[in-house]
Amino acid sequence: MAAVEIRQKRALTLIALPMVLLALSCVYPVFFTINAALKTRKGFVLDRFGLASDPTLANFAQAWNQSRLSEYFTNSVVVTIGAVLTLLVVSSLAGYALAVLRFRGAKIVFTIILVSLMIPVQVVLVPFYRTMIALDLVNSRAGLVIAYTAFFLPFSVYLMTAFYARLPRELFEAAQIDGAGLVQVWWHIMLPMGKPALITLGILNTLYCWNDVLISLLVLQDERTLMVGIAALRGEYTTNVPLLAAGIVLAAAPIVIIYVIFQRQIVSGIAVGAVKG
Amino acid sequence: MSASTSPVLPRAPRRRLLGDDPGRLGLLFVVPALALVIVFRIVPLIWGFGTSLTDYDGMSAARFVGIANYAALTRDPVFLDSIVNMLILLATLPVWIGLPMLLAILIHQGVPGGKLFRAVYFFPAVLSSVIVGAIFNMLLRYDGSFNAMLKALGFSAVDWLGNSSTALFSLIAVQLWATFGMSLLIFLAGLSTVPSDMLEAAKLDGAGLFGTWWHIVIPSIRPIIEFAAVVTTIGMLTSMFGLIYVLTAGGPGTSTTLPEFLIWLEQGRMNRPGYASAISMVLFALMAGLAFIQIRIMSRNASL
Numbered sequence: 001m002a003a004v005e006i007r008q009k010r011a012l013t014l015i016a017l018p019m020v021l022l023a024l025s026c027v028y029p030v031f032f033t034i035n036a037a038l039k040t041r042k043g044f045v046l047d048r049f050g051l052a053s054d055p056t057l058a059n060f061a062q063a064w065n066q067s068r069l070s071e072y073f074t075n076s077v078v079v080t081i082g083a084v085l086t087l088l089v090v091s092s093l094a095g096y097a098l099a100v101l102r103f104r105g106a107k108i109v110f111t112i113i114l115v116s117l118m119i120p121v122q123v124v125l126v127p128f129y130r131t132m133i134a135l136d137l138v139n140s141r142a143g144l145v146i147a148y149t150a151f152f153l154p155f156s157v158y159l160m161t162a163f164y165a166r167l168p169r170e171l172f173e174a175a176q177i178d179g180a181g182l183v184q185v186w187w188h189i190m191l192p193m194g195k196p197a198l199i200t201l202g203i204l205n206t207l208y209c210w211n212d213v214l215i216s217l218l219v220l221q222d223e224r225t226l227m228v229g230i231a232a233l234r235g236e237y238t239t240n241v242p243l244l245a246a247g248i249v250l251a252a253a254p255i256v257i258i259y260v261i262f263q264r265q266i267v268s269g270i271a272v273g274a275v276k277g
Numbered sequence: 278m279s280a281s282t283s284p285v286l287p288r289a290p291r292r293r294l295l296g297d298d299p300g301r302l303g304l305l306f307v308v309p310a311l312a313l314v315i316v317f318r319i320v321p322l323i324w325g326f327g328t329s330l331t332d333y334d335g336m337s338a339a340r341f342v343g344i345a346n347y348a349a350l351t352r353d354p355v356f357l358d359s360i361v362n363m364l365i366l367l368a369t370l371p372v373w374i375g376l377p378m379l380l381a382i383l384i385h386q387g388v389p390g391g392k393l394f395r396a397v398y399f400f401p402a403v404l405s406s407v408i409v410g411a412i413f414n415m416l417l418r419y420d421g422s423f424n425a426m427l428k429a430l431g432f433s434a435v436d437w438l439g440n441s442s443t444a445l446f447s448l449i450a451v452q453l454w455a456t457f458g459m460s461l462l463i464f465l466a467g468l469s470t471v472p473s474d475m476l477e478a479a480k481l482d483g484a485g486l487f488g489t490w491w492h493i494v495i496p497s498i499r500p501i502i503e504f505a506a507v508v509t510t511i512g513m514l515t516s517m518f519g520l521i522y523v524l525t526a527g528g529p530g531t532s533t534t535l536p537e538f539l540i541w542l543e544q545g546r547m548n549r550p551g552y553a554s555a556i557s558m559v560l561f562a563l564m565a566g567l568a569f570i571q572i573r574i575m576s577r578n579a580s581l
Binding site: 007012013015016019022023025026027029030032033036048049090091093094096097098101102103104105106109112113114115116117118119120122123124125126127128129130131146147149150151153154157182183186207210211212213214217218227228230231233234238241244245247248251252255256258259263266267270271 | 316321322324325396401408426454458465540554558561564
């Protein structure tokens with residue numbers, strides 16, 4: 001029995017080697033990009049892989065100011081915050097109604113919302129765009145907020161409904177007996193009690209909205225969000241790798257920071273869809 | 278409705294402005310979610326299906342043409358190329374499932390540094406497809422750094438993105454790099470539900486590492502494997518746009534054009550929405566079956 005255990009230990013250690021190589025491959029492209037962003041154009045051409053010998057922040061300044069990334073950054077921040085807050089309010093209201101109030105037809109509504117999961121934006125690209133034009137929502141940040149809410153909503157409603165369904169009903173009934181109206185119950189009980197799920201959804205939806213490119217390309221045409229800006233920068237500066245790299249670092253930084261801080265919530269949020277939890 | 282009962286009687290349920298009728302208010306609370314989903318997804322789906330049966334060109338009045346657009350699709354080499362590319366992509370599914378599953382089992386069984394591995398492997402998955410595409414465009418271009426490294430090591434350079442025989446392979450590899458951490462997390466979550474006494478018992482019986490995996494671990498996470506396969510396949514059909522847009526723009530030729538990217542190209546041309554909608558409907562038909570399975574898993578878990 002001990003021999004088996006030792007044998008397993010040894011096998012696991014041996015197998016860790018390719019795992020380390022894979023881990024390096026996950027990190028190296030990002031390291032390469034940061035390193036390239038710190039080099040001058042000439043410095044990069046002379047030595048692509050070496051550490052930046054004379055690190056400069058000039059590329060960041062140029063990307064931020066001349067390439068208008070500061071403007072795109074503002075657009076992304078405004079739209080992401082707007083969409084995430086809207087998603088949280090709409091999905092917690094819906095989850096409350098579906099799981100706790102259980103009105104007639106709740107099951108049908110829940111099914112309709114889940115079914116819309118199988119309608120990704122590509123499937124409705126043409127009519128969705130024409131709907132946006134008809135409602136005068138194209139080229140407006142509010143329009144993009146609404147579009148994000150519509151497309152990222154079903155998972156949020158699903159999660160809030162599942163979360164609220166597991167809360168003890170006594171909580172809700174006690175509040176009702178105390179004479180609180182249903183709106184107050186939502187505000188004073190459902191929102192605070194739903195905090196763990198709302199935090200998870202807040203983080204995941206922030207990733208989705210910040211990282212989106214397709215919906216943004218379609219809806220915001222005069223202005224740009226950061227990801228559309230980076231895609232354009234890629235086309236314009238194919239030969240100036242350090243400038244492009246600086247833009248990439250600026251655009252990815254907020255998400256990487258969020259990942260480092262909220263790793264636990266992100267991980268559990270992804271697991272929740274997979275396992276009954 | 279708003280009249281309150283006498284304040285002399287404490288604890289008596291008071292009626293509020295919006296009423297206490299859970300039925301009516303419940304419906305009201307769900308209206309924003311329902312309206313958004315219906316206006317921006319369900320109605321456009323039906324509208325798109327209608328458009329796909331017409332010869333609408335964006336200007337003159339639409340004429341009903343039946344399945345003419347769908348018939349035209351079967352003769353459109355670009356569309357057929359996109360389907361072939363999609364089938365090649367789908368054929369790589371075992372790698373997309375096997376790699377993260379293997380890694381998850383190893384981490385679960387206590388490879389040294391497992392927590393760190395998990396964090397590092399998942400890291401690319403938080404980066405957007407545009408960021409990933411832009412990074413790998415710098416690396417994989419013909420004059421890019423990967424070729425510079427190959428040449429330094431004595432190999433010859435390959436035009437990874439510009440050669441139609443390697444472009445699709447490169448696209449698939451980059452997307453796998455960017456998403457395998459996501460599946461890894463799903464598998465780890467599933468493995469945490471495998472009872473550890475079963476593993477102990479297997480150890481006592483002297484079962485080897487691989488025997489334990491094959492006979493105990495893998496059968497007990499079968500539902501998770503199914504779930505991961507469905508989610509990954511849906512991702513293959515609908516989450517490649519950003520990467521294609523930045524990494525290859527569908528080229529060279531049509532070698533990295535997938536149906537979802539073709540829809541975008543057609544939408545951009547604006548001159549035959551009927552035809553573009555027909556491609557959308559084909560993608561929807563593929564999605565619907567998969568999503569149906571996913572929804573069944575999800576509504577089972579929500580236990581409504």
